Amino acid sequence: MDIREIQNLIKFVAKSGATEVKLEMDDIKITIKTTDAASSETTTYVQHVPQQMQMQQAPQQQAIAPSAPVAAAPAADENAKYITIKSPIIGTLYRKPSPDKPVFVEVGSTISKGDVVCVIEAMKLFNEIESEISGKIVKVLVDDASPVEFDQPLFLVDPS
Structure with missing residues (x-):
């Protein structure tokens, strides 16, 4: 996806009246947030995710997530x-x-x-x-x- 396609997508979302649109493709994540139509402000976040990292991170996050809250509680008390x-x-x-x-x-x-x-x-x-x-x-x-x-x-x- 090139910059022109992203710009056209932003314009389309702004005109449509949607307040938030998230688009995830193989190597790109795009989030477009708009405020009310009167102010016509648009915030866009474009994140490029390399294919290798995407596959490596998923199993690690699942394994780490359950144990993290248990370990953090005693350290905070100390x-x-x-x-x-x-x-x-x-x-x-x-x-x-x-x-x-x-x-x-x-x-x-x-x-x-x-x-x-x-x-x-x-x-x-x-x-x-x-x-x-x-x-x-x-x-x-x-x-x-x-x-x-x-x-x-x-x-x-x-x-x-």
Whole structure:
């Protein structure tokens, strides 16, 4: 299916008055959502699914799905007593101030409010991330030199 056929399909759906149309072919999935006819806005999602991946993913998803909720419940209960230090910005996290220096904090380290726990590089600026709580580092959730998103959990801290 080429771009012209997709554009014609979008126009046809918009004129027909349908609010949502999903089309799945061998290697393409298309979802077209329209709002009311007065605003004439259309949202289209086109997803290309390689044939090999499509066949490989189906059996794996069936096998994984039943066991996932059972395993997630105990982990959530264990982590509920800990406070999470989250990333305030998007960037690359570094656990060391420089490659030849030791890490800021490790599992078991005791931190106080205001202690630097890591550095996040954003747009060539290195931002020191300070702890807003006191406690003991229980778990490091992000590897050194890895990208992080806004509000992504970085460390678990036991405040007791």
